[in-house]
Amino acid sequence: MRLLQLRATDSDVLLSWLNSNKRNKWTSHDIQNELLQIMANCVVRDIVKSVNNNGYFSVIADESTDVSGNQQLSICLHYVTLKFEVVENFVGLYAADKADAAHLTALLLDCFTRLNLDVHMLRGQGYDGAAVMSGARTDLAVQIPPIRDVMDLTRELVNFFKCSPKRTKLFKEIKGMACSAEASNMGLHPLCPTRWTVRTASLQLVCSNYSTILQALADITDNSKDDACPKAVALLRRMESFDLFFQLTWHSLCLSQLKTAQR
Numbered sequence: 001m002r003l004l005q006l007r008a009t010d011s012d013v014l015l016s017w018l019n020s021n022k023r024n025k026w027t028s029h030d031i032q033n034e035l036l037q038i039m040a041n042c043v044v045r046d047i048v049k050s051v052n053n054n055g056y057f058s059v060i061a062d063e064s065t066d067v068s069g070n071q072q073l074s075i076c077l078h079y080v081t082l083k084f085e086v087v088e089n090f091v092g093l094y095a096a097d098k099a100d101a102a103h104l105t106a107l108l109l110d111c112f113t114r115l116n117l118d119v120h121m122l123r124g125q126g127y128d129g130a131a132v133m134s135g136a137r138t139d140l141a142v143q144i145p146p147i148r149d150v151m152d153l154t155r156e157l158v159n160f161f162k163c164s165p166k167r168t169k170l171f172k173e174i175k176g177m178a179c180s181a182e183a184s185n186m187g188l189h190p191l192c193p194t195r196w197t198v199r200t201a202s203l204q205l206v207c208s209n210y211s212t213i214l215q216a217l218a219d220i221t222d223n224s225k226d227d228a229c230p231k232a233v234a235l236l237r238r239m240e241s242f243d244l245f246f247q248l249t250w251h252s253l254c255l256s257q258l259k260t261a262q263r
Contacts, residue, residue, distance in 0.1 A: 047089045058124030071096040175212045203252040
């Protein structure tokens with residue numbers, strides 16, 4: 001109403017309409033809320049159109065409780081324009097029935113679907129430090145591809161080699177033939193279960209040992225006759241994918257920058 005009254009100072013027609021004795025002025029609370037919703041939808045559509053035009057994007061989400069006790073998830077989209085301008089836009093508050101990783105993940109993916117955003121163009125995620133966001137297996141971030149694929153692969157590779165002294169020895173022998181004695185001691189590190197930036201070292205070691213891992217997996221595939229052979233074949237096929245190699249390298253670089261920024 002204040003906006004209408006302000007606009008009425010420049011419009012005699014609008015001023016006479018507001019001051020008239022007509023019953024249907026279309027200024028009730030319901031009409032005002034509907035107009036606000038229409039304007040909000042137009043703003044969100046413009047934001048989504050800009051995101052899709054510029055390609056890749058990141059999401060920033062945070063769960064909170066309002067004064068009435070209702071849980072809500074606030075979602076912002078972060079992207080870079082073709083002119084290299086960093087843009088961050090708020091797109092809405094969404095009611096969250098539960099605050100566990102499964103429900104928040106479903107809510108976030110549903111939001112992407114409603115906004116017509118391709119989740120495969122998602123290249124970054126930002127959450128708070130709550131336990132539901134940083135758990136080892138129920139992590140909200142790792143339930144969304146492609147980050148989930150990178151983290152799962154790193155975890156499986158570390159477990160595959162670390163759980164077998166024979167495979168660990170093979171890995172060290174292959175690396176020792178290709179590197180100096182000092183570099184050959186740099187093996188694979190387990191993923192940190194909570195802090196994302198600490199996972200940088202694990203991803204970087206997988207990247208730096210990529211050719212060694214491929215050769216070790218190929219050797220196990222050709223010579224092993226135990227249960228490790230099928231697992232090695234599956235891991236080898238995944239690592240031979242360019243998409244996975246690109247995602248692994250990209251996330252390693254991004255997390256290394258975040259780690260530097262935290263210092």
